[in-house]
Amino acid sequence: MHKVIIILLMTVCCRMSVFAQTNFYTNVTNLWYQGNKTNVLSIANARLAQNTNDIAGLILKMECDVAFFNLSEISNSILRVIHAADTITTSNFVRKYNIERQELLDDLELFKTYPTPAELSVERAKAGIPNKPLPTYLFEALQNDGYFEIAGE
Numbered sequence: 001m002h003k004v005i006i007i008l009l010m011t012v013c014c015r016m017s018v019f020a021q022t023n024f025y026t027n028v029t030n031l032w033y034q035g036n037k038t039n040v041l042s043i044a045n046a047r048l049a050q051n052t053n054d055i056a057g058l059i060l061k062m063e064c065d066v067a068f069f070n071l072s073e074i075s076n077s078i079l080r081v082i083h084a085a086d087t088i089t090t091s092n093f094v095r096k097y098n099i100e101r102q103e104l105l106d107d108l109e110l111f112k113t114y115p116t117p118a119e120l121s122v123e124r125a126k127a128g129i130p131n132k133p134l135p136t137y138l139f140e141a142l143q144n145d146g147y148f149e150i151a152g153e
Contacts, residue, residue: 025143028060028134035130037067055084056147059139066107066135067127069120074111078104085138090145096137 031039041064047057062077064070082104085097115123134140142148 024148032134033131035128037064037127040064053084055088056142058084059136063136069123075108078108092141092144096141100138
């Protein structure tokens with residue numbers, strides 16, 4: 001029973017902090033760097049529960065799906081990021097996205113054959129390794145464009 005209460009409290013606090021933070025970018029990238037990718041996924045899901053097209057939530061969810069090799073979700077996550085990102089017009093994001101878009105499309109093809117079942121458990125175990133930066137430049141570009149300040153983060 002105590003575990004359920006703790007989980008509920010963490011979920012509520014996480015949801016409240018997602019939308020009230022003034023240092024959203026820093027907090028999320030620090031969580032990722034510390035290896036707390038499940039917390040990042042919770043933040044992404046909370047954002048997407050509020051707005052299914054939230055580009056920050058989509059990017060974070062995609063990165064979590066890739067990190068955890070959630071093969072049933074990776075293609076959908078990448079396609080949702082591409083679809084939403086195609087509508088973003090801020091300068092830093094557009095500049096980074098023009099580079100990243102082809103890489104996202106290449107990743108779609110890569111995940112059709114990689115990893116093999118033998119590699120899957122090894123790759124999934126790597127997801128929790130700390131001291132790895134958040135791998136996408138798109139999230140940083142949103143920060144540089146002031147996206148999180150505009151959105152009230």
